[in-house]
Amino acid sequence: MRTPAFIAALLLAPALAGAQDVLIRGARVHTASAAGTLESADVLVRDGRIAAIGAGLAAPAGAAVVEAGGRPLTPGLFGGITQIGLEEVNLEPSTYDAQLKLAAPAWQHMWRPEFDVTPAFNSRSIVLAVARVEGVTWGTIAPLAADSLVIGQGSAVTLDGRFDAALPNSRTLFVNWGSAAHAASGGSRAAQYMLFDQAIREVREPGSSGAAALLQPEGRAALKGYLAGGRVVFFVERASDIREIVRFAQARGMKPVVAGGAEAWIVARELAEAGVPVILDPLENLPSDFDKLGARFDNAKLLHEAGVTIAFSQTISHQLRKNRQLAGNAVAHGLPWEAALAAITSVPAEIFGQGAARGRIAAGQAADLVLWSGDPLEVTSVAEQVWIAGNPVTMRSRQTELRDRYLERLRSGATD
Amino acid sequence: MRSLSAAVASVVVAACAAQAPAPAPTPAEPAAGKPARAPFSSTYAAPAAPPSLIRNATILTGTGVRIDGGDVLIVGGRIESVGQALTAPVGAVVIDASGRWVTPGLIDVHSHLGVYPSPGTDSASDGNESTDPVTAEVWAEHSVWPQDPGLEAALQGGVTTLQMLPGSANLIGGRGVTVKNVPATTYQAMKFPGAPQGLKMACGENPKRVYGRRSQAPSTRMGNVAGYRQAFADARDYMEGWKEYDASLAKYERDQAKGDEDTTPPKPPKRDLKHETLAEVMRGDLLVHNHCYRADEMATMLDVAQEFGFRISAFHHGAEAYKLAGRLGREGVCGALWADWWGFKMEAYDGIQENIAIVDAAAGGCAIVHSDSEEGIQRLNQEAAKAMTRGNLAGLAIAPERAIRWITANPAKSLGILDRTGTLEAGKMADVVVWNGTPFSVYALADQVFVDGVLLYDRAHPAAKPRSDFSL
Structure with missing residues (x-):
């Protein structure tokens, strides 16, 4: 029976690279809750939700591990x-x-x-x-x-x-x-x-x-x-x-x-x-x-x-x-x-x-998360990786496509 | 009273004869002991201020240089020197700028402050003379309301000079005016002394939408281009008419000198303000600021300019300038752009956040961050920061000392005032901003803003009353 897989493929939006458990390790976690900001904390994502937040969390089998290296993590x-x-x-x-x-x-x-x-x-x-x-x-x-x-x-x-x-x-x-x-x-x-x-x-x-x-x-x-x-x-x-x-x-x-x-x-x-x-x-x-x-x-x-x-x-x-x-x-x-x-x-x-x-980084919340290059409120920071419901977002848009096409022309010295 | 009117009238006539077709502002004979000035010319003169020495700052000079632990000395409203360990003259105000940054005063090449002021009332909505697709005869300055509270807000964002432009409803919308951001009751008292006026032109959707809806030309882009070309062709004829008149007048004067009293003086052509403006453009006295989003339309406009022998100083909005960056750089045309606006209409659909950085990266590139917004003009530094960040991510390696040029030296260049402001160099106007830290930050605030050496804004000592009468 091919139908379920076919339907699943349809449901899977093109922006999403695929559901997988994720362990984000060593982030500066801005929880946007009473817990405030947690330095060098791990966030475990399972089945599209935040499963745990803490230090030294173990990665479940098959989970992707992202080393945050102290970079800020916020809710989406x-x-x-x-x-x-x-x-x-x-x-x-x-x-x-x-x-x-x-x-x-x-x-x-x-x-x-x-x-x-x-x-x-x-x-x-x-x-x-x-x-x-x-x-x-x-x-x-x-x-x-x-x-x-x-x-x-x-x-x-x-x-x-x-x-x-x-x-x-x-x-x-x-x-x-x-x-x-x-x-x-x-x-x-x-x-x-x-x-x-x-x-x-x-x-x-x-x-x-x-x-x-x-x-x-x-x-x-x-x-x-x-x-x-x-x-x-x-x-x-x-x-x-x-x-x-x-x-x-x-x-x-x-x-x-x-x-x-x-x-x-x-x-x-x-x-x-x-x-x-x-x-x-x-x-x-x-x-x-x-x-x-x-x-x-x-x-x-x-x-x-x-x-x-x-x-x-x-x-x-x-x-x-x-x-x-x-x-x-x-x-x-x-x-x-x-x-x-x-x-x-x-x-x-x-x-x-x-x-x-x-809206918060807390156990049980949807894993809508953003890993930033720096202070998330700062204009010189950018989102380096975004997850929605635990799925990593493909970090591309029509604007990045245009950018890459014309950067290539700039570098090749093509005349305009 | 009578003698003053006569003096003004004679200036107009004399100027027409001598410098057809556009009467240049020639000083009149002083009447009744009063200093003469040309109509609409600047009456701005900076008040005297004590010397200031700004010490131990991170300085971005606007020339591409960064000086750590540097000093800026201001004397008599001018930059006296920029360097290290400068000596304060007697009576100087010394500002310890340790940990702070200093830049030239910011310049916005595209503002509608004054012509579309706050509050947005029907009464003061004076930015578009949208009654004819070519209104080269109108001057934005005649719409400016100097009490616009947006001016003080822009000053607090570090803006010391701005160009107020007509809107983009028309193919040729009229003359823009460059002003210093100083408190004044009249626009003449803000007008940047000796700055050339701009000419606002607009490509694309706006003119064809405004007039097409009225079943009037232009309703298409080809109609737009025909409109520009006919306007310049007509202005060229007008120039020819004045040239012929000049020749006839010269002959008449020679005949008179020879004692031939039978000849009659030639009749001057009728003055036409629309043609005068375009003639000044073709003579290079007015700088063209062209609202134009799409790369192909910019290329068309460069051809129009070539056909009639004028230069385009800057393309404004240019969402697709990055597609034509090489040519803009080669032809010395600036791109006055937003950091990230896009998508609000089809001609802005291809806007990208690397636009400014790519225009900057091309050989000869002249990138400008502009606002076109009473909100955005208050944070040109943040918009430049975003564009710099995107450029760096794209591998274009843009340091703050380079990016600061997008909001200082480059707009000054496009406005024809780079010899007087836009950088921190000895002899230039002391238009200076002291920031609380790097200006390339969302947390950046201007601590002190100087215009011609006068401290007009001090965050630590805000004025007790607003500058605008409206805001009292």
Whole structure:
């Protein structure tokens, strides 16, 4: 019977060289957990999971042994909330699947919480390998729209190239708030609360809006789940808006997450008390619009000091590899190094429901690991080897292919 | 009042006659005791500052040299000397830079600060005159809002000079302006004295998208190229018209001198600002900065430049510059590039992280790290560090003293100001950054930034108030 092998070959994504037990010996292990950093520790990987961490671990028969020589080992990095796998080339509409654009009336696409981008994720996108070889093993995909309030749903995904990439229990609703949704709320952010409450009433009392309903039946069903403790990411920047939407969302049964949060530091204490995490970009220091007049470099530091849970996200699908540069800059502006690493590993894993499975180097966690040439937050360091679910990633991408072709021409003196 | 207007008017007329077609900024006769200046010329003059001696630093001079345990002496706004164990003059401020690094002030050849300032309001969105594919007549400086808070942020990232460019909606977007990153109420008071203006041109997708959507030319790349060529051909005709006028005027003046009073003076051609700009390009007075991603399109642009006898100073964005690195080096054209941007559009699909290092490695190569971003301009050093790292991994052996040129000397060269700034050499403007350690690090911060010897940013003693009125 050849079928099982055939299916197995199909399931085995091209990025993966093959499952094998691995012993990584003598690494500087940044666990991204309470255990902190372990000098010269061994990490044993069996069946795609971390089996043990310690000194002098023995290699099981048949295991590959990697001598780390003191180099840093981290959990696989989180690339941020982006549209990776949903867009190949941003400006080529046929390769872009992150935005719903239905015909008028406008609310037909503005109020579609049932719009879920997860099935459109292309695990064979060339963009994945570019991120993967830089140590980014997972990320969150979200719909994107400037003219919607409720944008739709997305998921956390593994970037190892498997077809069924969405991670369990990661489904999330994404909502624009504040000036991000100004055009979608009748020209006033006050109307955002009014419209959202109308939609909630439609969920609870179908037909309550008569012919002017915002939601379709599928939308009511989708939103209902989020009103029962579901994770809702609000893209919101201004302090007063953050404070207001957090209270609004919690009062209505949602579990809010603030994304953006340029002025979150102003309401840090309230966020800490409300237990609301903030996913931010520590490079956001300019008043790039009137919702961000309070943007500053030490936003991450101030939030951390106030006890707010913080994660980092750059937002560009082709630049997931930049997320660690964000973390390094947060350190330069006062955030403790361990907190910065956690903000691109364990914390986002917790936020997106993955904490038990990934984001840390701990026994039982998925063996998503990165061996670095040096300090993993440093711009002069590179990922030397990446493993996802214990499989060594083929450290090549279309970019390395282009590089090698043209380096060869440079060396051969071929004329151009 | 009347005499001043008359003086200005006479300057314009005189300049047209003498130097057709483009009136050069010729100093006017001093009117009513005031010093005359050409319209739009620089009013920047660095304030006096005490001498400074920066001691015992790791110095990257920008000339490819690294000096460990070196000193930089600044006197009268200039680099007095660079070396070891220099003596502090009387009254000098002595800075102990032990364990710290010193570089020339960073230079960004591609910025839209001022023309697309923060906050991004409709009111101040002034970077693209996207009403015609050729707007060679517009000058970015006339859009600049000097209160852009991004300028102070860039200074804190070590940027002392930048070129503010029009956007890339148009085939020919207008003139760019090079400024010193100094606090000022007017752009004239920032303008780099004597720096040539740039001309922004754009290849590829942007112009054909902007105009193609309006069912207007260009809607294709062949339409783009026809647009550049026709614009330069028209400007050449315009130059001919002025040449004929000059000849007629000379003949008229000779006839007048001979006492022939029957002849009538020739009528000058109508001034055309669009043609004037392109004529200045063809005369070599404006430097062409060409937004162009694909290698084949860069080669086309080199041919366009050859056809009309002008030089391209730098290709900007050049995601595929590495495919044409040898030719760029041979023809002395710089590549102003990002460390790792790619994929956001088809013409950026082939971008690779070794692009800058490969352009640098070619014989005669002139690699530049540019930002095109109010975020990126704050960390040109980190972008250079990434590009250096990729080059080293590719076996190109790039030391910090070489890579620093990508954000100092090479952009200065492409802007025509390398004789005045961009390196730490005696006699040059004292545009200097003292870093808290190696600048090639994510943890690098500028401790002190000098522009013309004036300490404009001191991390240990930050200004109590922001520089921008907007940020108060």
